[in-house]
Amino acid sequence: MRRVVITGMGIVSPVGTGVEYAWKNVVAGKSGVSKIEIFDASDLGSQIAGVPVYGTEPGQYNPDIAVEPAAQRKMDKAILYGVVAATEAVKDAGLDEYTGDKERVGVSIGGGIGGLDTIYETCVELHAGGPRRVSPFFIPKAIINMASGHVSIKYGFKGPNISIVTACATGSHSIGEGVRLIQHGDADIMICGGSEGAVCKLGMAGFCSMKALSNRNDDPASASRPWDKSRDGFVMAEGAAILVVEEYEHAKARGAKIYAEVAGYGMSGDAYHITAPAEGGAGGRRAMQNALNDAGLKPTDVDYVNAHGTSTGLGDIGELTAVKTLFADNKNIAMSSTKSVTGHMLGAAGAAEAIFSALAIRDGIMPATMNLQDPEDLVGDFDLVPNKARKKELNVVVSNSFGFGGTNASLVLKKI
Numbered sequence: 001m002r003r004v005v006i007t008g009m010g011i012v013s014p015v016g017t018g019v020e021y022a023w024k025n026v027v028a029g030k031s032g033v034s035k036i037e038i039f040d041a042s043d044l045g046s047q048i049a050g051v052p053v054y055g056t057e058p059g060q061y062n063p064d065i066a067v068e069p070a071a072q073r074k075m076d077k078a079i080l081y082g083v084v085a086a087t088e089a090v091k092d093a094g095l096d097e098y099t100g101d102k103e104r105v106g107v108s109i110g111g112g113i114g115g116l117d118t119i120y121e122t123c124v125e126l127h128a129g130g131p132r133r134v135s136p137f138f139i140p141k142a143i144i145n146m147a148s149g150h151v152s153i154k155y156g157f158k159g160p161n162i163s164i165v166t167a168c169a170t171g172s173h174s175i176g177e178g179v180r181l182i183q184h185g186d187a188d189i190m191i192c193g194g195s196e197g198a199v200c201k202l203g204m205a206g207f208c209s210m211k212a213l214s215n216r217n218d219d220p221a222s223a224s225r226p227w228d229k230s231r232d233g234f235v236m237a238e239g240a241a242i243l244v245v246e247e248y249e250h251a252k253a254r255g256a257k258i259y260a261e262v263a264g265y266g267m268s269g270d271a272y273h274i275t276a277p278a279e280g281g282a283g284g285r286r287a288m289q290n291a292l293n294d295a296g297l298k299p300t301d302v303d304y305v306n307a308h309g310t311s312t313g314l315g316d317i318g319e320l321t322a323v324k325t326l327f328a329d330n331k332n333i334a335m336s337s338t339k340s341v342t343g344h345m346l347g348a349a350g351a352a353e354a355i356f357s358a359l360a361i362r363d364g365i366m367p368a369t370m371n372l373q374d375p376e377d378l379v380g381d382f383d384l385v386p387n388k389a390r391k392k393e394l395n396v397v398v399s400n401s402f403g404f405g406g407t408n409a410s411l412v413l414k415k416i
Contacts, residue, residue: 009244009358033220179265264292269283309336
């Protein structure tokens with residue numbers, strides 16, 4: 001089987017735009033969650049979210065560097081985030097002026113929801129003024145696969161062009177399926193990840209109605225608190241994260257920088273409930289086991305797990321139970337949730353966390369689970385890296401993503 005490595009990365013996130021800037025804030029435990037100011041959220045139960053900070057300073061989100069302003073008006077922010085993050089990733093991988101066979105370079109960028117803000121605004125226009133008020137760009141502006149489409153068009157990448165939608169597991173599935181396309185010979189390079197822009201009135205109202213979101217409006221930075229007894233829901237966030245994955249020998253031949261190997265990919269379905277995880281996190285445990293089997297590794301080989309860790313009652317307990325069960329014989333394992341500072345980027349979350357996992361391997365550091373003041377009793381002496389990042393040599397890392405509908409994905413990253 002052909003080996004696949006990560007050779008480029010890009011991110012637009014609440015903790016920063018640009019991989020190194022975002023990673024610095026994650027390691028420092030600096031929260032990207034704040035009061036919502038991009039629309040009036042005063043009538044919502046949850047009035048906080050993680051959104052990229054617009055601006056021209058380093059670490060701020062400036063889409064003009066990737067897309068002409070006129071073209072931006074034809075993209076929902078969920079699509080635009082993906083193009084901006086992909087632009088960084090492609091450049092990081094040295095592919096922005098690639099002269100190789102572009103029919104062997106593909107794109108796999110998905111999303112959990114797509115252009116929700118554009119759909120909402122267009123519905124309002126339709127109701128107020130009738131069909132003639134609907135823009136001819138409405139559909140291509142909003143549909144999820146246009147992130148892949150725009151990146152493919154921008155760079156002339158003519159390989160596989162797909163878009164996966166698996167709720168909050170989208171980013172991880174997009175990477176995993178990109179890896180498999182390379183392993184099976186359909187491509188040599190894939191631009192993979194997720195993009196999301198659901199922090200809008202409709203998106204927030206929908207999750208508020210489910211009572212899924214934190215209402216800790218007076219203290220946004222401490223609202224996302226995985227495994228803490230006082231957690232009251234997840235924090236909505238948005239952005240994009242894109243990785244360039246590449247066949248190992250191809251990467252070596254062109255002298256590419258290599259962050260880590262994607263050694264394993266596993267999936268499972270809960271077959272249990274539309275939003276709640278299976279009892280005991282059984283689906284997540286199977287996804288992790290399948291990923292380890294794919295990598296040819298044992299649970300005792302794993303040094304660190306970057307958890308799905310959303311800060312929800314059932315989700316946190318299910319994942320912790322699954323990890324403690326699968327890794328029961330691993331006395332040196334640790335796990336943390338970077339969502340404690342980013343919030344939950346939905347369809348982009350898994351890709352963002354794959355980036356953080358690769359950087360954890362590169363730098364030998366485990367980011368902290370912030371805001372963990374009063375852990376659930378189930379935690380016991382299990383190492384959740386509370387409140388402060390910690391140095392540790394990492395050779396094998398598991399990154400988890402679980403989504404509504406009972407869809408689960410796990411990636412195994414390995415030092416190379």
